[in-house]
Amino acid sequence: MLKTETPSSRHPDLDQYELPALIGAFVEDQVEAVNAVRAAAPQLAEAVARALPRIEAGGRILYAGAGTSGRLGVLDSVELYPTFSWPRERALAILAGGQSAMFVAVEGAEDDAVQGQADLNALQPGPNDVLLALAASGGTPYVLGAIRAARAAGALVIGFANNADAPVTREAEVGITLDTGPEVISGSTRLKAGSAQKMALNTFSSALMVKMNKVYGNLMVDLKATNAKLVRRALALTMRASGADEATAQAALQACDHHVKTALVMIKKGVDAAAARALLDAARGSVRQALAA
Known part of the structure; x- marks a missing residue:
């Protein structure tokens, strides 16, 4: 048996x-x-x-x-x-x-x-x-x-x-x-x-x-912000990972369709959404490598 x-x-x-x-x-x-x-x-x-x-x-x-x-x-x-x-x-x-x-x-x-x-x-x-x-x-x-x-x-x-x-x-x-x-x-x-x-x-x-570079540190930075809860989560994750204030994080997220990875690179590298996406693409989605570029 x-x-x-x-x-x-x-x-x-x-x-x-x-x-x-x-x-x-x-x-x-x-x-x-x-x-x-x-x-x-x-x-x-x-x-x-x-x-x-x-x-x-x-x-x-x-x-x-x-x-x-x-x-x-x-x-x-x-x-x-x-x-x-x-x-x-x-x-x-x-x-x-x-x-x-x-x-x-x-x-x-x-x-x-x-x-x-x-x-x-x-x-x-x-x-x-x-x-x-x-x-x-x-x-x-x-x-x-x-x-x-x-x-x-x-x-x-x-x-x-x-x-x-x-x-x-x-x-x-x-x-x-x-x-x-x-x-x-x-x-x-x-x-x-x-x-x-x-x-x-x-x-x-x-x-x-x-x-597959879907996580930065231990933060789920590649989530889809498809509802109000996840939009709030995206904001909290962006603030935590970047050290930015709420207004800065919110502005970055609104510029990149609430994609936390992109917002992080925008804030930390001082670039716009298009440049941040390009850096992430070149780094195969790795936030760490994009920031080091």
């Missing part, structure tokens, strides 16, 4: 717990998700290192999964645009059962390897693309179909599973095992297995974006 399906020996009487103990059991168990991601850190570093040159060459980040794993892939893909201005067309996710499966469980769809292959092929994968293949069990046929399509196209495949020696990690070029063990509720991988996958995806994509 898969470890993720094995009943937990720690909480055999879970249904009899008083509420404080019940909550405590769930919270305590999540610590194992953190430990699982920590143990997989070397493989995550390898995955980022191997993905980076492909993404820098114009490749896309692709995601494939079913159920909770698939929804986590969708979540990671859609958050890259507002957080890092990553183009939407360069972060695409397929989910067993299609888009409607984000909102209504389509359980049988995960068993269709042919559909997984077809859905991935519909994205027209290429050798610069990177597929993040997600399956708690590690053997989901839909995901395995997507892996085979990606590999046939020459894309890099990174496989995430919560069981050791799983097909998803064996068939990937970089396998990442998040060994979270039995769940508090037997087999419910939306619990700590899902938490570990979310952390691993956050770690992978955030590290990749840092290496």
